[in-house]
Amino acid sequence: MGLNLEDKKAIVAEVSAQVAEAGSIIVAEYRGLEVGDITALRAQARKNGVYLRVLKNTLVRRALAGTPFAGLAEKCVGPLIYGISRDPVAAAKLLNDFGKSNAKLVIKAGAMPNYVMDAEGVKALAAMPSREELLAKLLGTLQAPIAQFVRTLNEVPARFVRTLAAVRDAKEAA
Numbered sequence: 001m002g003l004n005l006e007d008k009k010a011i012v013a014e015v016s017a018q019v020a021e022a023g024s025i026i027v028a029e030y031r032g033l034e035v036g037d038i039t040a041l042r043a044q045a046r047k048n049g050v051y052l053r054v055l056k057n058t059l060v061r062r063a064l065a066g067t068p069f070a071g072l073a074e075k076c077v078g079p080l081i082y083g084i085s086r087d088p089v090a091a092a093k094l095l096n097d098f099g100k101s102n103a104k105l106v107i108k109a110g111a112m113p114n115y116v117m118d119a120e121g122v123k124a125l126a127a128m129p130s131r132e133e134l135l136a137k138l139l140g141t142l143q144a145p146i147a148q149f150v151r152t153l154n155e156v157p158a159r160f161v162r163t164l165a166a167v168r169d170a171k172e173a174a
Contacts, residue, residue, distance in 0.1 A: 005055040008059060013065035015084075018051045018102045023088035025069055025111050026122055030054065030081045030094050032104040038081075039096050041105075068113035075109035075116065088112055089130045096126035 003011070019025065030038065045052035058105060064073045081091040083091035099105045110122040117125065129137070 003056075011059050013053065015053075015060060015082075016049065016067075017054065019063055019069055019157070020082045021086055022069065022084045023086050023112065024084075024091050024125070025072055025104065026083040026091040026107065027075055027080050028097050028099065029078055029106045029108055030104070031106075033078050033102065037102055041081075041094075042097070045094055048090050048094055049085060049087065050094050052081065052091075052094075054079075054081050061111050061127050069111045071114075071116040072109065072111040078108075079110045080108065087131050089125060089128050089138075092122050092126040093106075093130065096123055 014031065025085075029168075042052055054120065059080075060076050060082060061073045064070050064076075083095050085091040095105065095107055099107055107119045107122050109119065110117040112125075
């Protein structure tokens with residue numbers, strides 16, 4: 001049974017809200033996937049903060065119109081599942097990793113604001129570290145000089161204590 005006009009408007013509004021906050025949108029063909037596999041994929045998506053949904057392509061085209069993701073509309077052909085995430089890497093990683101273990105999920109395209117990618121571009125995006133990983137690396141880089149300075153300052157009293165212990169041991173031996 002088809003959707004009535006009110007349901008379609010609600011879906012377009014929901015997808016438009018997701019697109020407005022999106023860092024990336026990834027499109028994959030799910031033909032042949034079993035229900036259990038899609039359920040597992042959706043569970044992973046919820047855990048990673050990715051909005052994952054099978055949608056009618058015409059509704060998605062309407063939601064994408066007038067947004068920085070409008071170029072993706074021409075790639076919306078066939079039975080597709082859409083992954084939308086704030087983190088530009090999260091949706092690409094999720095669908096790429098799932099596609100590695102399940103050959104029936106085929107990544108078709110993706111988009112970041114004002115940039116449309118093919119399947120190879122999405123795979124390259126999936127290989128990048130996530131925002132949290134990059135922030136952790138930055139924090140580690142910023143902390144390294146301070147930690148080294150603290151270790152250097154701590155070495156002076158430690159060396160003094162080792163010298164006193166060596167003197168004490170030498171006097172005891174004599």
